[in-house]
Amino acid sequence: MTSAIVFDIDGTLANTPAVIAELIADVVHGLGASPSRAQVLATVGKPLEASLARLLGVSVDSAATAEAAARYRARFATDVLSQGPALLLPGVPEGLDDLRAAGHLLGIATSKISSSALALLEATGILGRFDTVVCHDMVERGKPHPDMALRALADLGAPAAASWYVGDTVTDMAMARGAALRTVGVSYGVDSAEDLVAAGADHVVADFPSVIRALLHGTADTVRDLAGTRPEPTGALT
Structure with missing residues (x-):
């Protein structure tokens, strides 16, 4: 699948x-x-x-x-863009490469408009790692509505039951849950671990390498691990 x-x-x-x-x-x-x-x-x-x-x-x-x-x-x-790859959080390029090597399709769903999102992904050197980039100006309704996540899944030809969304805000979690995606919330961004937990994140982690461990192996150094609270399996991707 x-x-x-x-x-x-x-x-x-x-x-x-x-x-x-x-x-x-x-x-x-x-x-x-x-x-x-x-x-x-x-x-x-x-x-x-x-x-x-x-x-x-x-x-x-x-x-x-x-x-x-x-x-x-x-x-x-x-x-912003002038800072280039230095803007990336530790472990991002390597983690994305690990996911692609494991056979997973990668996408973006962001509240940025297309020109800003593409410019940022290009400036940081990771644009080519994504199979689709869905932005606020490409859908009728932005976050927290599920439209961007659904568009990304359609572009990738992937079912929600086999897929995940990774984000740092409660609106990210709301969008993903509305699209029936499983979720990893990251506590190093805008919203707190407590807010992400309350928004229904399946896992909440404190760094990007833990995102990759959660996705590939079903384990991570979690702030709070909510595995088993969703009807879909929340272990490693298959």
């Missing part, structure tokens, strides 16, 4: 939440808003325009939101 593993990017494969949050904060500060750090961090991994509008206290289709998005995207290359 064909199996797929679909990943989030920010906070899961790339250590980008802090630099993205800093960029978002600088952009909205420049337009007169003063959100707290917690409010800014809560927007990482969510659709950009909606997040900027919320921080600015305006509507998503306002001129201020459009200006903020333009400023953010103009600086994304210099502030």
